[in-house]
Amino acid sequence: MKENVTDQTYRNPQERLEEQKKKDSPMQILLDGVLFQNPVFRLVLGTCPLLAITTSAKNAVSMGLAVIFVQMGSEVIISLLRKAIPDKVRIPAFITIIAGFVTIVQLLVSAYLPALNESLGIYIPLIVVNCIVLARAEAFASKKSVFASLVDGFGMGVGFFIALFLMGTVREILGNGTFFDLHIPLFGTVIEPMMFFILPPGGFFVFGICICFSQMFVKWMDKKRGKPLSPPPEAGHCEACGSCTACSGSEGTNV
């Protein structure tokens, strides 16, 4: 899991500047969010809703859309206010802004889609503590321009959406033999749907396999490009917990 970090850290300044410029282009931010820095498969953030919601593709898609909205909205507002918010109270301020957007989603869903409200349940208000939203607010929106934050919010939201959709699809097809509630002919006759996949243990299992494939993909990319992508945070490392915004790494030094 440990990758060679040294040659990344000790580059010459010129190269670093160019890299930085490339990093700031909207296309790169978008690609980072969706693929290279995918919040779920690469940064391992937001695992709670990911595992809880993906029992069906429909739930996964609706949750994904809600997160895209909250992520984009809160990143834009935080970026607009980044100079007005004092550094000391920035985390409570970010949380309040995020909670505002979550409340909007909550009210809209309960007014127009009561059935969805029922099936997503407490996981809608829990978007507030979704590590992705707060982590990106802290790491990106509080430092970058409004437009860049908007693009980052969209990219990260779509990255999360794709991950949810992927896992929801796999779990619904294998566990229930359906896709968006449509019955798949092969199941029930040739293969019996495996309940395991829509039960909680199946969530952990499918997620583990997904991470495994993403690690293989990263290795393959590295080989093709000849240089490593930015190293992923290690499981159990401070970065992987998403709460680092609140704890400033005290856990990492103490373990």
Add this chain to the structure above:
Amino acid sequence: MKEMLIILFAAILVDNFVLSKFLGICSFLGVSKNLKTAMGMSGAVILVMVASSALTWPIQTFLLVPLHLDYLQTLVFILVIAALVQMIEMVMKKTMPPLYNALGIFLPLITTNCAVLGVAILNITKSYSFTDSLINALGGGLGYTLSLFLFSGVRSKVDKADVPEALKGLPITLIAASLVAVSFFGFKGLVENLFS
């Protein structure tokens, strides 16, 4: 009394917060690497869960509902929890230094732990009474502790095992978590049979 025991054991074993409701997964994967940290984190989670339930329930019942402000639930709860955690940290630092040394570093992490906000909201959606809420929070915290305790034991073995290259690190950890979650399925139906 029977009702309370049912809520308690349901929260610990059947609807385990981590393994069946998926609340607090981030910290579950984060601190399960060694037992000592795991126990420190669990202690802090139990404390904050019970304290925040004791605070959010009256706020919802006596403040938000009479004033028809219950749509502000999410916003108010998360701020109350954040403030509460900060207060507990300050009081503990001043009055109980040994306890602070054991749990203090985990307290700031807990504000963004979904299990804490989750239990506060669940108490309201399930329309529990005040005592039921406290018991639910205690059970949730104990359930978190139990799963963390078991999983950190499993994990110390898994980390030493020789697994295929692609599964090393997080994937095998998640598959191990899946197996621990399967073991908790043995408790399904336990509560109904025990107390009926």
